[in-house]
Amino acid sequence: MMPELLDPHVLQYLDDLLPPRDPLLAELEAQARAERIPICGPHVGSVLALLIRLARPSRVLEVGTAIGYSAIWMGRALREYGGQLQTIELRLERIERAQANLSRAELSDVVEVLPGAALEVLPALKGTTYGLTFLDAVKADYPAYFEHALSLLADGGLLVADNALLGGEVAPGVPEGYWSAGDREGIRRYNTLAFSHPGLDSVVLPLRDGLTISLKR
Numbered sequence: 001m002m003p004e005l006l007d008p009h010v011l012q013y014l015d016d017l018l019p020p021r022d023p024l025l026a027e028l029e030a031q032a033r034a035e036r037i038p039i040c041g042p043h044v045g046s047v048l049a050l051l052i053r054l055a056r057p058s059r060v061l062e063v064g065t066a067i068g069y070s071a072i073w074m075g076r077a078l079r080e081y082g083g084q085l086q087t088i089e090l091r092l093e094r095i096e097r098a099q100a101n102l103s104r105a106e107l108s109d110v111v112e113v114l115p116g117a118a119l120e121v122l123p124a125l126k127g128t129t130y131g132l133t134f135l136d137a138v139k140a141d142y143p144a145y146f147e148h149a150l151s152l153l154a155d156g157g158l159l160v161a162d163n164a165l166l167g168g169e170v171a172p173g174v175p176e177g178y179w180s181a182g183d184r185e186g187i188r189r190y191n192t193l194a195f196s197h198p199g200l201d202s203v204v205l206p207l208r209d210g211l212t213i214s215l216k217r
């Protein structure tokens, strides 16, 4: 089981504060639990939707679609003002499920799933700029995602990375458990890059599994 950052009572308290999700998101949360599909969950979904409503980016990029859960949170916010999302996924079975779920959410005209390996798809996007990018695929590859995503990010854009604290395992001294050495190294390097880059203002929200949010000045 993925380690949790928060005390279980605090986590339960935060979960209880959330409004109930609509039947489609609730169904995807149940599928993710049953099949151990690592979706971002409703707290991070709410943050993504809130950031989109605040910043109103015309184009958003996601790395790691899974079954379209986070894409539905973002797509619903984008639909309010005509924004668009492109989301990259490697596994064919997940691409098909995401497309079916996005169709059920009536977001097929808002969200485009780009099939393929992120590190092959990202260079092909050169020339397009995004106002917000959400990174949520291979943790060991986050430093490489950082370089690509930053070059595609518009000035004033937001770079958001999920699993920024790996349930605490990112911190030296916390024994390794769920996450691999490569995952831990990838996230540590990513956070160092995000916090040391002179053109970025970065924060980590210790919400769910940690979220690093960087603003490109």
Ligand SMILES: C[S@@+](CC[C@H](N)C(=O)[O-])C[C@H]1O[C@@H](n2cnc3c(N)ncnc32)[C@H](O)[C@@H]1O
Residues within 6 Å of the ligand: 038, 039, 040, 041, 063, 064, 065, 066, 067, 068, 069, 070, 071, 088, 089, 090, 091, 094, 116, 117, 118, 119, 136, 137, 138
């Ligand atoms: C954490 S899940 C994404 C969850 C999704 N963002 C959500 O919150 O609903 C990560 C996804 O990245 C995909 N993935 C793994 N390796 C990849 C790669 N090299 N390129 C693109 N996607 C990859 C996995 O198949 C998986 O579906």
